[in-house]
Amino acid sequence: MSLDGSGYSGLVLEKLSAAGVKIGDTITIKHDDKEYSGILMPRAQIGSDPDHIVVKLATGYNFGIRLTSQSKVQLTKRGTASKRPASKEIPEQTKGHPAVSILSTGGTIASKVDYRTGAVNPALTAQDLYDTVPELKDHANVTAKVLMSVFSEDIRPSDWTKIARAVATEIKQGTDGVIIAHGTDTLGFTSAALSFALQHLPVPVVLVGSQRSSDRPSSDAAMNLILATDFVGHVDAAEVMLVMHGETDDSFVYAHRGTRVRKSHTSRRDAFQSINTYPIFKIDSSSITEMNPPLLRRDPNRTLRLKPKFEEKVAIVKTYPGFGHDILDHLVDHQYRGIVIEGTGLGHAPKSLQASVAHAVDAGIVVAMTSQCISGRVDMDVYRTGVELQELGIVACEDMLTETAFVKLSWLLANMKGTDKVKTALSRPYVGEIEMRSEMAEYSTTAEEI
């Protein structure tokens, strides 16, 4: 095979081609008086540091060597890409280890670069996992399944249903905890969805992603996965949580409540934040610290209540100056059943929308209000305009995240009959998504003090 699709370009591609090596070959690179040997890796992410050659060293770590046009570099092929070994081998089971199920849905964490074929493989098998992250063996007896293989921006409510059902199957088979590997873009939406769909959990369910793909030296994939596996197998809690880096260093991860977490940074490894509350656990390689009480403790005798259905005709609408009522009218005319208005401040929208809101409510649509501020609580009793919107029938979503309000409304509409019932349920806490009083300390200001 050639280097097409390997992700290399420019100078680096030239040097690799000249040496006649391909992805998966064992090579030695002499570079400015240093020498490195390892397996040539492809690049999974387009356009990231195009000047690097990445090799997997014998230690299992990836290492990037930066070339410039001034670099003195000599590439030698030492061995040819080996065939992929016949998989399906059942990894050895260690007595006393918890049983952990890993379900893969796609995304960066699952876009493991297969250095045997050079393909960016969006699927994880149990064998792949043990190959890439051998440390998992020390923490749990892992079984792994590929549920789907999609970038998370393409996840739909029907996928939440599929994932929830697969988790239920694992739980029925007696697993001690379930991990879902998932892209980060809509990870917070899916964690909220599973929180509603999987009620009365006997064991913990943990979503995990990574911000940097595993061919990058800075990847957070392995650490997030190892700590999530250790955590889900041992923690005395049974709810849906999301585990990601707690700071940019590889020091610890947080387990956030599934209904209270969002991706707040495009690229940082500590992008996920609990909003209006603290994370539930802080986890490092030697300890699990409880920061906030979990909703339920682990209890293998508890029977899961599975409610996996979601209504797809629900929309989020963010308001802005000059927002046209035509957008709301469009949703009413197109048979939407629920609308979450992400309004301003304490839950306000332009006065010019009131007729359209009334029209939507008359049509039997549930209209809910959250705030684009993100932190804090909607309070529609403070100003006259908020009171008027409530009189029209809008439901104030308290301190719920917009994403969670959207997921919850979609879930309620699929599982509950009667608009009034849905409205009442929307503003009452089910799985920690609303707290009737928020603490002050959970909001941090951007700037460091001078």
Add this chain to the structure above:
Amino acid sequence: MSLDGSGYSGLVLEKLSAAGVKIGDTITIKHDDKEYSGILMPRAQIGSDPDHIVVKLATGYNFGIRLTSQSKVQLTKRGTASKRPASKEIPEQTKGHPAVSILSTGGTIASKVDYRTGAVNPALTAQDLYDTVPELKDHANVTAKVLMSVFSEDIRPSDWTKIARAVATEIKQGTDGVIIAHGTDTLGFTSAALSFALQHLPVPVVLVGSQRSSDRPSSDAAMNLILATDFVGHVDAAEVMLVMHGETDDSFVYAHRGTRVRKSHTSRRDAFQSINTYPIFKIDSSSITEMNPPLLRRDPNRTLRLKPKFEEKVAIVKTYPGFGHDILDHLVDHQYRGIVIEGTGLGHAPKSLQASVAHAVDAGIVVAMTSQCISGRVDMDVYRTGVELQELGIVACEDMLTETAFVKLSWLLANMKGTDKVKTALSRPYVGEIEMRSEMAEYSTTAEEI
């Protein structure tokens, strides 16, 4: 006059009625062995602490006395509400003080409670200002005008035009600085709009709001206004900034860059945060500290370039799982000229939208991409899906806030001919709204460490 519309209710209203007092009367309250005298104030915000009587003490401060059904309370009327003095008096001018223009647009900061008439008066006159905040005299020679009187959720792009023109008039008349009092809900949108509309500023322009109305003991209105006045009269900077509390205590305020700031909490007094950058100045009662270099220094000889027009047919669309392309199609069919997609992560949207995006671009609509993460930078070169969206003609908005991208697109479409020109201008910095490299330190995590 009666106590109708005074904002009092229940037990408190009963006690006030029984004593025969009305808003504006001087009263003495004996309450559980303590005695307070002052002018009876009405309540501006609906539903906030209904058990309090609020009086303005001789010191000028508001004081709230909480009544319970167990309270021993005795109310005595000491004087009757005085007639409003004939206004239009020109406040005395102090030699050597800077000339500061205050333009009022409405919102909580301007909803001064008039204790003479009992009305919640949304207008500030210069005389009102001196009456309520006598300290202003010590900082500047203030002139004040009422431009409009609206809650900020009702501000439209045409209002930005009106405000920009009014600021230009003040500058032409030789003011040393302009303050705009404005509701907080869309304060960040207006600060971005003025940043584009008022180019090449000779003096600083500062937007100021308050999160708690001036009849509440916790109001931030006076402090924000005093420090903003002092700041705008003296600081050696000439750009559009937004001044609000820097922490919940009354210790200091920040001056944020107009294009980089958003309301990030529904109710806290330090709700406004600079995103992806630091505030420009930190201001307390004794000093102004520069945290970030201003775009321009003060220069009275510089000539303002006024570009006050904005296109109203621009929309923000936030994506979510299952987002229907029908919403994008609606915007194309309804002659929108610009669409900002607030996508996920590094700037992604469901693959199912690609045909609608292509359709929109073909129709001559400028389609831009920002991230609902809020912090960080859109990077559409990392994953294949981002590359595909760019190939369809979407403009990646770098590290620009969604709100700022929306305002900028509206401004460019009104001031520049040719879609290609607008697209190129959108992703290049004009007034500090984009930085080509962001610092790490400006993102703070939610949780305190354990």
